[in-house]
Amino acid sequence: MKKKFLGLLIFITTYASSQTYTTNFNVNTNNKDIKSIVDIWQSYLKTNSKEYWNTAETKDLKNFNILNIEGVINPSLMNWNFSNLILSVNLFSEDSYLIKSIFEGENKSVFAITNVLAKKENGNFKLSNYLFDYTKNWRSHSSENITYFYRPDYILNVEEVSQAEKFYSELCKTFNLKSEKLTYFIAKDCDNIYDILGYEYIFSKGMSKECGYYEIQNNYIFATEKAGANHYHEITHFINKFYPNANYLLLTGVSAYLSGEKAHFGKPLIYHIKRVNEYLEKNKEISLSKPFDFYKLDENTNPQYVIGGLLCDLIIERQGKNGLIEAFKNTKSDEEFLQFLQSKVLKKNENLNDVLRKKIKEISKTDEFPNRLKN
Known part of the structure; x- marks a missing residue:
């Protein structure tokens, strides 16, 4: 982020x-x-x-x-x-x-x-690291690609483990990537994640209802008990290391795009799209032509996940999966990303603000966000 x-x-x-x-x-x-x-x-x-x-x-x-x-x-x-x-x-x-x-x-x-x-x-x-001493008495469970560590009184949901493995396998297949071993820590809540990392205090402690983190170099996932063993949003971040020239908004967006019921703050993406639509209807002056600038709504919704997810959807809709992968490879700067959208995605005389607002409004009328990457 x-x-x-x-x-x-x-x-x-x-x-x-x-x-x-x-x-x-x-x-x-x-x-x-x-x-x-x-x-x-x-x-x-x-x-x-x-x-x-x-x-x-x-x-x-x-x-x-x-x-x-x-x-x-x-x-x-x-x-x-x-x-x-x-x-x-x-x-x-x-x-x-x-x-x-x-x-x-x-x-x-x-x-x-x-x-x-x-x-x-x-x-x-x-x-x-404080992490390993803090969690040395935690229980562990290993599946094919994921090793879990969790508090002794936490009951691991084996169905969620199976779902996480399936999701991870499909993610790697979608992007033609070889899977790597993941280490997955399930903490009690957000503050407990900070605790196990070694942050006795951090300025954001006590402010988050739900969170998760992916440590890209070691393939470490930190999730809460609320998120459980299948935090798809964080698992999706596995692909980030393979696309160092992808715009951050795309990588943020695809993690929400693919994550189903746990897209952002433990809620599905459609929930956040509806909230963003209501906000935009009341704030006509907001322009999405520079989508990076719309990053504040409230503590329950970060609009960047919505905008990023919708941009992924727009690219896939018009250029297919290969178009999205092409965008991942060549859009490091905001300027490069806007140029990609203008030259490869938007039609002649189309305005990004109008296209995104229309898409948000249309999808907000439905009950499920379309995932065009599903096999």
Whole structure:
């Protein structure tokens, strides 16, 4: 999701002009172990180098720092250039310490408070993801392509597992992709997703009723118990890595387009189309000729999922599946995407605003959104 999708980020200042790395008064750097851990954490923050990270995790994970996941925030945490204040370094287990620190903006506004572990490895401390310790006592279940991890008191719906496998298989077939193994964490709710990632606090905590995240480098899915084992929206994001030159609005749209009853915030796309139609009927001044600019409606509907889904539908309707794949390959910038629509999709003298408004109005009168990619 592009940064402008997140209205919550408006209050955040621009990138800090000068980063600082400090410790709180209570952090005892006279202690040899704690001093070593402070140095390692701050050195990592300055370099993002895997030399400071647990060897097993750097070996098994393409993105070895799970905190550094796009989607939760954009850009990802380590790319904001925030200052960092270590709040505490406390013994966590026999051979590990918990590092709790604040990421803050230039004006000292708190962006996040994170938990990261430091563990002994060959006599030296290395950093480690909080995720794996948090979920080490969770139950697991493996199907053909997906390994699930979930809380001990959660009852995994095996029918949803079967549906997820079928959806994933059809997704790969539709886009001619070879499937890869997925790791799927089912947390209690949105805030619990942040917890397991290692965000003790993040500015958006407590604000989301429903959410999900896909960590593209490791094929990690983070879903809520409400979303269950078949969060099609997040599974669809698997295709993103294969289309690095696709416009973000198309990738946002196709995830909603294919996701059925769980298209966006746990609701079907038709639900959101009806809400967007009502809003547009009352706000005639909104122009969809620049569809990227219509990103705010309310906390229950992000119109970008509707617009993106409808643009996918329009391309498929007029150019077929191959037309959509062509769009995925050549529309990185907003300007390139608009040019593609003008030259390959819209008819002579057609206006994108009129076409989209008409499509929204017509579909809003129905009870189901048409999926033209169904086999």
